Amino acid sequence: MARRKKVYEGKAKILYEGPEPGTLVQYFKDDATAFNAQKRAIIEGKGVLNNRLSEFFMKGLAQIGVPTHFIRRINMREQLIRSVEIIPLEVVVRNYAAGSMSTRLGLEEGTLLPRPIVEFCLKDDALGDPLVSEEHIVAFGWANQQDLDDMVALALRVNDFLSGCFLAVGIKLVDFKIEIGRIWDGDYQRLVVADEISPDSCRLWDMETGQKLDKDVFRRDLGNLTDAYTEVARRLGVLPQNVTPAQKPKLIN
Structure with a gap:
């Protein structure tokens, strides 16, 4: 290109x-x-x-x-x-307690939550992406109430889809974050999932061993991050299996 x-x-x-x-x-x-x-x-x-x-x-x-x-x-x-107009919020869906939720609420990592919980964080690296309430979001105009309702519904649909994908290959979807953007058609707007969905933005644990297959491998110095991501891709069938390494060309006399 x-x-x-x-x-x-x-x-x-x-x-x-x-x-x-x-x-x-x-x-x-x-x-x-x-x-x-x-x-x-x-x-x-x-x-x-x-x-x-x-x-x-x-x-x-x-x-x-x-x-x-x-x-x-x-x-x-x-x-x-x-090209979308990104809403300045990270939408976090949690199925199990981990990371900052465990720290904030004193929950043991891996605790199954009563139901999937949707949280919002303000996208601001300088402030450390702070947790914000729906009241903050509406008051400061980052999104209106209808947007919030649609974002929660969208995030829960993504959660259902991802949970099923990972469950089928023996991986537990602990939590994930997405970004949502607006696409405008005249005065009409549509909300869409934007940014990326990858092990960078998900917490993924092997269902049998509890092995971490996400960015926590890097955060906590738990091994080789590429190996962890490759394992996720292999299980999902994203990478071809049994690939024969490319051979050097042979000269024919």
Whole structure:
């Protein structure tokens, strides 16, 4: 693809101008960050895996009628997406207590929650992406009440889909976060799932062993992050199995 103008660069992805109006090219980097970018590393192959996994989940959501920004994958690191107006909130769905919820509420990690719980965090790295209430969101105009109701419904549909995908391959979906954006058609708006869905944005535990298969491997120095993500992709069938390594060409006399 010809070199395009950079629109935005985040911790894990770069957005470039797309080939048509209303589109962007999303490039997945190998950068890994944790604790609001206080911990950083380059993990070879992470971007390729996240690109393929996000494509897998976005296509699956489209098949069940959940709208997303995804159009198509371009190559191993890039995908073509719709340009959306991102709502400045992270939408977190929790099925089990872990991470900050365990810390805040004194719950043992792995505790099954009475029902899936949807939380909202303000997207602001400088503030550490603080937890905010629906009252804050409406009062400060980040979204209106109808948006919030639609976002919760959308997040729970994503949760049902992802939980089923992972359960089928022996993985427990502990929690995940998504971003939601607005697409405008005149005065009419539609909310769509945006950003990415990958082990970067999910907590994934092996159902038998409890082995972590997500970014906590990097956060907590639990092993090789690429191996963990590769295992997720292998189980989901995203990566071909029994691939014969490419051989060097032979000279024929």
